[in-house]
Amino acid sequence: MSNAARIELDGKSYEFPVVEGTEHEKAIDISKLRAQTGHITLDDGYGNTGSCASSITYIDGDAGILRYRGIPIEDLAGKCSFVEVAWLIIFGRLPTLADRDRFTDLLTESSRLDENMKKHFDGFPTYAPPMAILSAMINTLSAHNEEVWEAHDDKSIEIAAAVLMSKVRTIAAAAYKSSIGEPLVYPRYDLKYVENFLHMMFSVPYRNYEPSETVTKALNLFFLLHADHEQNCSTSTVRMVASSKANMFASCSAGVCALWGPLHGGANVAVIDMLQEIQESGISVKEYVRKVKDKEDGVKLMGFGHRVYRNFDPRSKILKQAAEELLTEMNISDPMLDLSQELADAALNDDYFIERKLYPNVDYYSGVILRAIGIPLNMFTVMFAIGRMPGWIANWKEIHDDPQGRIYRPRQVYTGPVNQTWVPKEERTYPPLY
Numbered sequence: 001m002s003n004a005a006r007i008e009l010d011g012k013s014y015e016f017p018v019v020e021g022t023e024h025e026k027a028i029d030i031s032k033l034r035a036q037t038g039h040i041t042l043d044d045g046y047g048n049t050g051s052c053a054s055s056i057t058y059i060d061g062d063a064g065i066l067r068y069r070g071i072p073i074e075d076l077a078g079k080c081s082f083v084e085v086a087w088l089i090i091f092g093r094l095p096t097l098a099d100r101d102r103f104t105d106l107l108t109e110s111s112r113l114d115e116n117m118k119k120h121f122d123g124f125p126t127y128a129p130p131m132a133i134l135s136a137m138i139n140t141l142s143a144h145n146e147e148v149w150e151a152h153d154d155k156s157i158e159i160a161a162a163v164l165m166s167k168v169r170t171i172a173a174a175a176y177k178s179s180i181g182e183p184l185v186y187p188r189y190d191l192k193y194v195e196n197f198l199h200m201m202f203s204v205p206y207r208n209y210e211p212s213e214t215v216t217k218a219l220n221l222f223f224l225l226h227a228d229h230e231q232n233c234s235t236s237t238v239r240m241v242a243s244s245k246a247n248m249f250a251s252c253s254a255g256v257c258a259l260w261g262p263l264h265g266g267a268n269v270a271v272i273d274m275l276q277e278i279q280e281s282g283i284s285v286k287e288y289v290r291k292v293k294d295k296e297d298g299v300k301l302m303g304f305g306h307r308v309y310r311n312f313d314p315r316s317k318i319l320k321q322a323a324e325e326l327l328t329e330m331n332i333s334d335p336m337l338d339l340s341q342e343l344a345d346a347a348l349n350d351d352y353f354i355e356r357k358l359y360p361n362v363d364y365y366s367g368v369i370l371r372a373i374g375i376p377l378n379m380f381t382v383m384f385a386i387g388r389m390p391g392w393i394a395n396w397k398e399i400h401d402d403p404q405g406r407i408y409r410p411r412q413v414y415t416g417p418v419n420q421t422w423v424p425k426e427e428r429t430y431p432p433l434y
Protein backbone atom coordinates (compact mmCIF):
# COMPACT_ATOMS: atom_id res chain seq x y z
CA MET A 1 0.00 0.00 0.00
CA SER A 2 1.34 3.45 -0.96
CA ASN A 3 2.63 5.52 1.94
CA ALA A 4 1.74 8.71 0.07
CA ALA A 5 -1.51 10.53 -0.72
CA ARG A 6 -1.92 12.06 -4.16
CA ILE A 7 -4.00 15.19 -4.82
CA GLU A 8 -4.91 16.44 -8.27
CA LEU A 9 -5.38 20.24 -8.33
CA ASP A 10 -5.83 22.48 -11.37
CA GLY A 11 -4.42 19.75 -13.60
CA LYS A 12 -1.33 19.24 -11.42
CA SER A 13 -0.61 16.22 -9.24
CA TYR A 14 0.86 16.48 -5.73
CA GLU A 15 1.96 13.80 -3.30
CA PHE A 16 1.95 14.05 0.46
CA PRO A 17 3.45 11.48 2.85
CA VAL A 18 1.22 9.20 4.93
CA VAL A 19 2.43 8.81 8.51
CA GLU A 20 1.42 5.93 10.78
CA GLY A 21 1.10 6.00 14.56
CA THR A 22 2.25 3.23 16.89
CA GLU A 23 -1.35 1.99 17.02
CA HIS A 24 -1.39 2.01 13.20
CA GLU A 25 -3.75 4.95 12.73
CA LYS A 26 -2.80 6.79 9.55
CA ALA A 27 -2.54 10.49 8.71
CA ILE A 28 -1.68 12.50 5.63
CA ASP A 29 1.10 14.93 6.47
CA ILE A 30 -0.02 18.18 4.80
CA SER A 31 2.61 20.42 6.39
CA LYS A 32 3.82 21.38 2.86
CA LEU A 33 0.30 21.64 1.30
CA ARG A 34 0.01 25.45 1.18
CA ALA A 35 3.60 25.97 0.05
CA GLN A 36 3.17 23.47 -2.80
CA THR A 37 -0.46 24.07 -3.84
CA GLY A 38 -1.48 27.48 -2.47
CA HIS A 39 -4.44 25.69 -0.87
CA ILE A 40 -5.25 25.03 2.79
CA THR A 41 -7.65 22.44 4.20
CA LEU A 42 -10.95 23.32 5.87
CA ASP A 43 -12.25 21.01 8.62
CA ASP A 44 -15.02 22.44 10.81
CA GLY A 45 -14.50 21.32 14.40
CA TYR A 46 -11.22 19.60 13.48
CA GLY A 47 -13.09 16.28 13.18
CA ASN A 48 -10.60 15.01 10.60
CA THR A 49 -7.53 16.98 11.61
CA GLY A 50 -4.64 15.75 13.74
CA SER A 51 -3.18 18.77 15.57
CA CYS A 52 -0.11 16.95 16.82
CA ALA A 53 1.69 13.68 17.38
CA SER A 54 1.34 12.71 21.02
CA SER A 55 2.48 9.73 23.10
CA ILE A 56 0.28 10.32 26.14
CA THR A 57 -3.17 8.79 25.54
CA TYR A 58 -4.63 6.53 22.89
CA ILE A 59 -8.33 6.22 22.07
CA ASP A 60 -9.94 3.84 19.60
CA GLY A 61 -13.43 5.29 19.23
CA ASP A 62 -14.84 2.37 17.26
CA ALA A 63 -13.57 -0.30 19.64
CA GLY A 64 -14.15 1.80 22.79
CA ILE A 65 -10.49 1.63 23.85
CA LEU A 66 -8.74 4.12 26.17
CA ARG A 67 -5.09 3.70 27.23
CA TYR A 68 -2.88 6.04 29.27
CA ARG A 69 0.75 5.65 28.08
CA GLY A 70 -0.27 2.31 26.51
CA ILE A 71 -1.92 0.85 29.65
CA PRO A 72 -5.68 0.10 29.33
CA ILE A 73 -7.88 2.20 31.58
CA GLU A 74 -9.54 -0.96 32.89
CA ASP A 75 -6.13 -2.16 34.20
CA LEU A 76 -5.33 1.10 35.92
CA ALA A 77 -8.81 1.63 37.38
CA GLY A 78 -8.60 -1.47 39.49
CA LYS A 79 -4.96 -1.26 40.55
CA CYS A 80 -3.76 2.36 40.79
CA SER A 81 -4.39 5.49 42.78
CA PHE A 82 -5.18 8.74 40.98
CA VAL A 83 -1.78 10.11 42.05
CA GLU A 84 0.08 7.14 40.53
CA VAL A 85 -1.84 7.48 37.26
CA ALA A 86 -1.21 11.23 37.26
CA TRP A 87 2.55 10.60 37.50
CA LEU A 88 2.31 7.94 34.74
CA ILE A 89 0.49 10.37 32.43
CA ILE A 90 2.88 13.27 33.10
CA PHE A 91 6.21 11.37 33.01
CA GLY A 92 5.40 8.48 30.68
CA ARG A 93 5.94 5.46 32.93
CA LEU A 94 4.54 4.06 36.17
CA PRO A 95 6.24 5.62 39.22
CA THR A 96 8.62 3.56 41.33
CA LEU A 97 8.02 3.53 45.06
CA ALA A 98 10.62 6.30 45.37
CA ASP A 99 8.91 8.38 42.65
CA ARG A 100 5.53 7.90 44.29
CA ASP A 101 6.75 8.79 47.79
CA ARG A 102 8.61 11.87 46.51
CA PHE A 103 5.60 13.08 44.50
CA THR A 104 3.24 12.41 47.41
CA ASP A 105 5.47 14.47 49.69
CA LEU A 106 5.52 17.29 47.12
CA LEU A 107 1.71 17.18 46.89
CA THR A 108 1.38 17.29 50.67
CA GLU A 109 3.90 20.10 51.12
CA SER A 110 2.21 22.13 48.35
CA SER A 111 -1.38 21.78 49.56
CA ARG A 112 -1.59 25.04 51.53
CA LEU A 113 -2.43 28.31 49.74
CA ASP A 114 -0.33 31.43 50.31
CA GLU A 115 -2.18 33.50 52.93
CA ASN A 116 -2.29 36.44 50.53
CA MET A 117 -3.88 34.22 47.92
CA LYS A 118 -6.72 33.38 50.28
CA LYS A 119 -7.70 37.07 50.34
CA HIS A 120 -8.88 36.81 46.72
CA PHE A 121 -11.78 34.64 47.85
CA ASP A 122 -13.20 37.51 49.86
CA GLY A 123 -13.71 39.38 46.61
CA PHE A 124 -15.88 36.76 44.91
CA PRO A 125 -19.66 37.01 45.45
CA THR A 126 -21.12 33.88 47.09
CA TYR A 127 -22.94 33.10 43.84
CA ALA A 128 -19.70 33.21 41.78
CA PRO A 129 -19.49 30.13 39.52
CA PRO A 130 -16.77 27.86 40.97
CA MET A 131 -15.31 27.33 37.47
CA ALA A 132 -14.77 31.09 37.19
CA ILE A 133 -12.98 31.09 40.52
CA LEU A 134 -10.94 28.02 39.56
CA SER A 135 -9.63 29.42 36.27
CA ALA A 136 -8.89 32.81 37.88
CA MET A 137 -7.12 31.36 40.89
CA ILE A 138 -5.07 28.84 38.89
CA ASN A 139 -3.77 31.71 36.82
CA THR A 140 -3.18 33.73 40.00
CA LEU A 141 -1.03 30.88 41.35
CA SER A 142 1.77 32.06 39.06
CA ALA A 143 1.88 35.32 41.02
CA HIS A 144 2.37 33.49 44.31
CA ASN A 145 4.35 30.39 43.30
CA GLU A 146 7.64 30.97 41.52
CA GLU A 147 8.00 27.23 40.88
CA VAL A 148 6.04 27.66 37.67
CA TRP A 149 8.63 30.11 36.28
CA GLU A 150 11.42 27.62 36.94
CA ALA A 151 9.71 24.59 35.33
CA HIS A 152 12.18 23.60 32.61
CA ASP A 153 13.41 20.04 33.34
CA ASP A 154 11.75 16.92 34.78
CA LYS A 155 12.72 17.79 38.35
CA SER A 156 11.39 21.37 38.25
CA ILE A 157 8.36 20.33 36.17
CA GLU A 158 7.52 17.66 38.78
CA ILE A 159 7.58 20.35 41.46
CA ALA A 160 5.38 22.74 39.45
CA ALA A 161 3.01 19.87 38.58
CA ALA A 162 2.72 18.96 42.27
CA VAL A 163 2.03 22.59 43.16
CA LEU A 164 -0.74 22.79 40.57
CA MET A 165 -2.31 19.38 41.23
CA SER A 166 -2.20 19.95 44.98
CA LYS A 167 -3.45 23.50 45.09
CA VAL A 168 -6.25 22.92 42.59
CA ARG A 169 -7.92 20.89 45.36
CA THR A 170 -7.40 23.62 47.92
CA ILE A 171 -8.71 26.29 45.53
CA ALA A 172 -11.76 24.16 44.65
CA ALA A 173 -12.59 23.49 48.29
CA ALA A 174 -12.05 27.14 49.17
CA ALA A 175 -14.42 28.19 46.36
CA TYR A 176 -17.04 25.85 47.81
CA LYS A 177 -16.53 27.01 51.40
CA SER A 178 -16.72 30.66 50.32
CA SER A 179 -19.99 29.98 48.48
CA ILE A 180 -21.64 28.50 51.59
CA GLY A 181 -20.24 31.03 54.05
CA GLU A 182 -18.09 28.54 55.93
CA PRO A 183 -14.47 29.22 56.93
CA LEU A 184 -11.77 27.90 54.62
CA VAL A 185 -10.30 24.66 55.94
CA TYR A 186 -6.53 24.15 55.98
CA PRO A 187 -5.20 20.95 54.40
CA ARG A 188 -3.91 18.26 56.73
CA TYR A 189 -0.43 16.82 56.20
CA ASP A 190 -1.43 13.36 57.38
CA LEU A 191 -4.03 12.77 54.66
CA LYS A 192 -3.65 11.40 51.13
CA TYR A 193 -4.70 13.31 48.01
CA VAL A 194 -8.41 12.46 47.85
CA GLU A 195 -8.95 12.31 51.61
CA ASN A 196 -7.34 15.75 52.01
CA PHE A 197 -9.64 17.20 49.36
CA LEU A 198 -12.72 15.78 51.05
CA HIS A 199 -11.43 17.08 54.39
CA MET A 200 -11.09 20.61 52.97
CA MET A 201 -14.54 20.34 51.39
CA PHE A 202 -16.54 18.98 54.29
CA SER A 203 -14.69 19.49 57.60
CA VAL A 204 -15.59 22.43 59.82
CA PRO A 205 -13.47 23.94 62.63
CA TYR A 206 -15.34 22.03 65.30
CA ARG A 207 -15.62 18.66 63.48
CA ASN A 208 -13.36 16.79 61.07
CA TYR A 209 -15.00 15.02 58.14
CA GLU A 210 -13.78 11.44 58.02
CA PRO A 211 -14.61 9.97 54.59
CA SER A 212 -15.42 6.28 54.36
CA GLU A 213 -13.11 4.04 52.33
CA THR A 214 -15.98 3.55 49.91
CA VAL A 215 -16.25 7.27 49.24
CA THR A 216 -12.49 7.85 48.84
CA LYS A 217 -12.27 4.82 46.54
CA ALA A 218 -15.11 6.14 44.37
CA LEU A 219 -13.65 9.66 44.13
CA ASN A 220 -10.18 8.29 43.45
CA LEU A 221 -11.67 6.30 40.55
CA PHE A 222 -13.62 9.35 39.33
CA PHE A 223 -10.44 11.46 39.16
CA LEU A 224 -8.44 8.62 37.57
CA LEU A 225 -10.99 8.11 34.81
CA HIS A 226 -10.97 11.83 33.98
CA ALA A 227 -7.18 12.16 34.03
CA ASP A 228 -6.60 12.48 30.27
CA HIS A 229 -8.39 11.96 27.00
CA GLU A 230 -6.22 12.76 23.98
CA GLN A 231 -6.91 16.00 22.05
CA ASN A 232 -10.33 16.94 23.48
CA CYS A 233 -11.49 20.55 23.44
CA SER A 234 -9.88 21.63 26.72
CA THR A 235 -6.62 19.73 26.21
CA SER A 236 -6.27 21.20 22.72
CA THR A 237 -6.80 24.60 24.34
CA VAL A 238 -4.02 23.91 26.82
CA ARG A 239 -1.72 22.96 23.92
CA MET A 240 -2.71 26.06 21.97
CA VAL A 241 -1.78 28.31 24.91
CA ALA A 242 1.33 26.26 25.76
CA SER A 243 2.55 26.56 22.16
CA SER A 244 3.15 30.28 22.72
CA LYS A 245 5.50 29.21 25.57
CA ALA A 246 2.99 30.37 28.19
CA ASN A 247 3.59 28.87 31.61
CA MET A 248 1.95 25.67 32.91
CA PHE A 249 -0.51 27.46 35.19
CA ALA A 250 -1.71 29.91 32.51
CA SER A 251 -2.12 27.06 30.01
CA CYS A 252 -4.13 24.91 32.43
CA SER A 253 -6.23 27.89 33.48
CA ALA A 254 -7.26 28.20 29.83
CA GLY A 255 -8.13 24.51 29.87
CA VAL A 256 -10.54 25.14 32.76
CA CYS A 257 -12.36 27.75 30.66
CA ALA A 258 -12.75 25.39 27.70
CA LEU A 259 -13.89 22.52 29.93
CA TRP A 260 -16.67 24.67 31.42
CA GLY A 261 -18.93 24.46 28.35
CA PRO A 262 -22.00 22.17 28.53
CA LEU A 263 -20.89 20.31 25.40
CA HIS A 264 -17.67 19.35 27.20
CA GLY A 265 -16.98 19.08 30.93
CA GLY A 266 -20.10 21.06 31.79
CA ALA A 267 -22.11 18.08 30.55
CA ASN A 268 -21.91 16.36 33.96
CA VAL A 269 -24.01 19.22 35.34
CA ALA A 270 -26.27 19.22 32.26
CA VAL A 271 -27.02 15.50 32.75
CA ILE A 272 -28.33 16.08 36.27
CA ASP A 273 -30.25 19.17 35.11
CA MET A 274 -31.79 17.00 32.37
CA LEU A 275 -32.75 14.20 34.80
CA GLN A 276 -34.17 16.74 37.27
CA GLU A 277 -36.17 18.39 34.48
CA ILE A 278 -37.67 15.02 33.48
CA GLN A 279 -38.45 14.21 37.13
CA GLU A 280 -39.97 17.60 37.94
CA SER A 281 -41.90 17.98 34.68
CA GLY A 282 -43.35 14.52 35.04
CA ILE A 283 -42.90 13.79 31.32
CA SER A 284 -42.18 10.19 30.47
CA VAL A 285 -38.78 8.98 29.32
CA LYS A 286 -40.47 8.06 26.05
CA GLU A 287 -41.72 11.64 25.61
CA TYR A 288 -38.31 13.09 26.44
CA VAL A 289 -36.62 10.80 23.91
CA ARG A 290 -39.16 11.94 21.32
CA LYS A 291 -38.25 15.59 22.02
CA VAL A 292 -34.58 14.76 21.59
CA LYS A 293 -35.18 12.96 18.31
CA ASP A 294 -37.33 15.82 17.02
CA LYS A 295 -34.57 18.20 18.14
CA GLU A 296 -37.34 20.15 19.91
CA ASP A 297 -35.87 23.40 21.30
CA GLY A 298 -32.42 22.01 20.46
CA VAL A 299 -32.71 19.58 23.39
CA LYS A 300 -30.04 16.85 23.46
CA LEU A 301 -29.59 13.70 25.51
CA MET A 302 -26.83 15.11 27.70
CA GLY A 303 -24.12 12.65 28.63
CA PHE A 304 -24.66 10.83 25.34
CA GLY A 305 -22.61 11.01 22.16
CA HIS A 306 -18.96 11.68 21.54
CA ARG A 307 -16.80 13.02 18.73
CA VAL A 308 -14.48 10.02 18.92
CA TYR A 309 -16.36 7.16 20.59
CA ARG A 310 -18.77 5.46 18.23
CA ASN A 311 -19.16 2.75 20.85
CA PHE A 312 -19.52 2.75 24.64
CA ASP A 313 -17.10 5.18 26.30
CA PRO A 314 -15.09 2.68 28.40
CA ARG A 315 -15.12 5.16 31.26
CA SER A 316 -18.92 5.23 31.37
CA LYS A 317 -19.04 1.47 31.80
CA ILE A 318 -16.67 1.63 34.79
CA LEU A 319 -18.46 4.67 36.26
CA LYS A 320 -21.86 2.99 35.92
CA GLN A 321 -20.66 -0.02 37.89
CA ALA A 322 -18.94 2.23 40.45
CA ALA A 323 -22.13 4.27 40.89
CA GLU A 324 -24.20 1.15 41.51
CA GLU A 325 -21.63 -0.22 44.01
CA LEU A 326 -21.32 3.12 45.81
CA LEU A 327 -25.07 3.55 46.24
CA THR A 328 -25.37 -0.02 47.49
CA GLU A 329 -22.46 0.31 49.95
CA MET A 330 -23.77 3.67 51.16
CA ASN A 331 -27.28 2.26 51.28
CA ILE A 332 -28.50 5.19 49.19
CA SER A 333 -31.38 4.92 46.79
CA ASP A 334 -31.00 7.71 44.22
CA PRO A 335 -33.95 7.90 41.79
CA MET A 336 -31.58 9.68 39.41
CA LEU A 337 -29.63 6.47 38.85
CA ASP A 338 -32.79 4.51 38.08
CA LEU A 339 -34.02 7.28 35.78
CA SER A 340 -30.63 7.56 34.05
CA GLN A 341 -30.68 3.82 33.40
CA GLU A 342 -34.25 3.92 32.06
CA LEU A 343 -33.30 6.79 29.75
CA ALA A 344 -30.12 5.04 28.60
CA ASP A 345 -32.01 1.81 27.89
CA ALA A 346 -34.58 3.73 25.83
CA ALA A 347 -31.89 5.48 23.80
CA LEU A 348 -29.69 2.42 23.32
CA ASN A 349 -32.63 0.59 21.78
CA ASP A 350 -33.76 3.44 19.53
CA ASP A 351 -32.68 3.64 15.88
CA TYR A 352 -32.08 7.42 16.11
CA PHE A 353 -29.26 6.85 18.59
CA ILE A 354 -28.10 3.56 17.09
CA GLU A 355 -27.75 5.03 13.59
CA ARG A 356 -25.80 8.01 14.97
CA LYS A 357 -23.69 5.73 17.18
CA LEU A 358 -24.64 7.68 20.30
CA TYR A 359 -23.68 5.98 23.57
CA PRO A 360 -23.27 7.13 27.18
CA ASN A 361 -20.05 9.10 27.64
CA VAL A 362 -17.97 9.84 30.73
CA ASP A 363 -20.45 12.45 31.95
CA TYR A 364 -23.55 10.29 31.90
CA TYR A 365 -23.09 8.38 35.17
CA SER A 366 -20.45 10.50 36.89
CA GLY A 367 -22.99 12.86 38.42
CA VAL A 368 -24.66 10.05 40.34
CA ILE A 369 -21.33 9.30 42.06
CA LEU A 370 -20.73 12.96 42.89
CA ARG A 371 -24.24 13.33 44.31
CA ALA A 372 -23.76 10.26 46.52
CA ILE A 373 -20.52 11.75 47.86
CA GLY A 374 -22.30 15.02 48.62
CA ILE A 375 -20.58 17.20 46.01
CA PRO A 376 -22.92 20.09 45.12
CA LEU A 377 -24.03 20.32 41.49
CA ASN A 378 -22.20 23.59 40.81
CA MET A 379 -18.93 21.84 41.73
CA PHE A 380 -19.34 18.91 39.31
CA THR A 381 -17.30 20.39 36.49
CA VAL A 382 -14.67 21.55 38.99
CA MET A 383 -14.29 17.88 39.91
CA PHE A 384 -13.75 17.06 36.24
CA ALA A 385 -11.04 19.76 36.12
CA ILE A 386 -9.25 18.35 39.19
CA GLY A 387 -9.24 14.94 37.52
CA ARG A 388 -8.07 16.31 34.14
CA MET A 389 -5.18 18.34 35.57
CA PRO A 390 -2.54 15.60 35.00
CA GLY A 391 -3.57 15.30 31.34
CA TRP A 392 -3.34 19.04 30.83
CA ILE A 393 0.06 19.16 32.58
CA ALA A 394 1.31 16.23 30.46
CA ASN A 395 0.23 17.96 27.25
CA TRP A 396 1.84 21.21 28.39
CA LYS A 397 5.04 19.24 29.10
CA GLU A 398 4.90 17.50 25.71
CA ILE A 399 4.83 20.90 24.01
CA HIS A 400 7.47 22.32 26.37
CA ASP A 401 9.82 19.38 25.80
CA ASP A 402 9.64 19.59 22.00
CA PRO A 403 12.68 21.55 20.72
CA GLN A 404 11.08 21.74 17.26
CA GLY A 405 7.74 22.95 18.65
CA ARG A 406 6.06 25.78 16.73
CA ILE A 407 3.35 28.18 17.90
CA TYR A 408 -0.13 26.93 16.96
CA ARG A 409 -1.50 29.24 14.30
CA PRO A 410 -4.29 27.71 12.12
CA ARG A 411 -5.28 29.38 8.84
CA GLN A 412 -8.85 30.24 7.71
CA VAL A 413 -11.05 30.72 4.68
CA TYR A 414 -12.17 34.36 4.70
CA THR A 415 -15.89 34.82 4.00
CA GLY A 416 -16.30 38.46 4.99
CA PRO A 417 -17.03 41.57 2.86
CA VAL A 418 -14.53 42.67 0.20
CA ASN A 419 -13.53 46.00 -1.40
CA GLN A 420 -14.92 48.09 1.46
CA THR A 421 -13.96 51.73 2.13
CA TRP A 422 -14.35 54.07 5.11
CA VAL A 423 -17.71 55.99 5.29
CA PRO A 424 -18.08 59.31 7.11
CA LYS A 425 -20.35 59.09 10.20
CA GLU A 426 -23.04 61.33 8.71
CA GLU A 427 -23.33 59.02 5.68
CA ARG A 428 -23.76 55.82 7.67
CA THR A 429 -27.34 54.76 7.08
CA TYR A 430 -27.16 51.20 8.37
CA PRO A 431 -30.23 49.49 9.91
CA PRO A 432 -30.13 49.34 13.74
CA LEU A 433 -28.10 46.44 15.20
CA TYR A 434 -31.16 45.27 17.20
Ligand code: SDX
Nearest residue numbers: 229232263264265267300301302303304305306307356361
Ligand atom coordinates in the same frame (compact mmCIF):
# COMPACT_ATOMS: atom_id res chain seq x y z
C1 SDX B 1 -16.72 15.20 27.04
O1 SDX B 1 -13.59 14.99 23.29
C2 SDX B 1 -13.49 14.40 24.39
O2 SDX B 1 -12.72 13.46 24.58
C3 SDX B 1 -14.37 14.95 25.50
C4 SDX B 1 -14.43 14.16 26.79
C5 SDX B 1 -13.13 14.19 27.55
O3 SDX B 1 -12.87 13.27 28.34
O4 SDX B 1 -12.42 15.21 27.43
O5 SDX B 1 -14.77 12.81 26.51
C6 SDX B 1 -15.48 14.74 27.75
O6 SDX B 1 -16.79 16.34 26.68
C7 SDX B 1 -17.78 14.18 26.74
C8 SDX B 1 -18.98 14.79 25.92
C9 SDX B 1 -19.88 15.53 26.93
N1 SDX B 1 -20.93 16.28 26.19
C10 SDX B 1 -22.20 15.85 26.20
O7 SDX B 1 -22.59 14.82 26.75
C11 SDX B 1 -23.16 16.80 25.49
C12 SDX B 1 -24.11 15.99 24.62
N2 SDX B 1 -23.36 15.45 23.46
C13 SDX B 1 -23.40 16.18 22.23
O8 SDX B 1 -23.48 17.57 22.37
C14 SDX B 1 -22.39 15.67 21.22
O9 SDX B 1 -22.52 14.30 21.19
C15 SDX B 1 -20.91 16.01 21.38
C16 SDX B 1 -20.69 17.47 21.57
C17 SDX B 1 -20.33 15.27 22.52
C18 SDX B 1 -20.21 15.56 20.12
O10 SDX B 1 -20.67 16.39 19.10
P1 SDX B 1 -20.26 16.15 17.59
O11 SDX B 1 -19.19 15.13 17.44
O12 SDX B 1 -20.05 17.50 16.97
O13 SDX B 1 -21.54 15.44 16.98
P2 SDX B 1 -22.67 16.17 16.18
O14 SDX B 1 -23.18 17.32 16.99
O15 SDX B 1 -22.16 16.44 14.81
O16 SDX B 1 -23.80 15.04 16.15
C19 SDX B 1 -23.98 14.17 15.04
C20 SDX B 1 -25.48 13.82 15.06
C21 SDX B 1 -26.37 15.06 14.95
O17 SDX B 1 -27.60 14.64 14.44
P3 SDX B 1 -27.92 14.85 12.83
O18 SDX B 1 -27.52 16.28 12.51
O19 SDX B 1 -27.03 13.82 12.13
O20 SDX B 1 -29.39 14.58 12.70
O21 SDX B 1 -25.80 13.21 16.32
C22 SDX B 1 -26.73 14.05 17.00
C23 SDX B 1 -26.61 15.42 16.39
O22 SDX B 1 -27.83 16.17 16.58
N3 SDX B 1 -26.32 14.07 18.40
C24 SDX B 1 -27.16 14.03 19.43
C25 SDX B 1 -26.37 14.03 20.58
N4 SDX B 1 -25.08 14.08 20.22
C26 SDX B 1 -25.07 14.12 18.88
N5 SDX B 1 -28.53 13.98 19.46
C27 SDX B 1 -29.06 13.96 20.72
N6 SDX B 1 -28.37 13.95 21.87
C28 SDX B 1 -27.02 13.99 21.83
N7 SDX B 1 -26.33 13.99 22.97
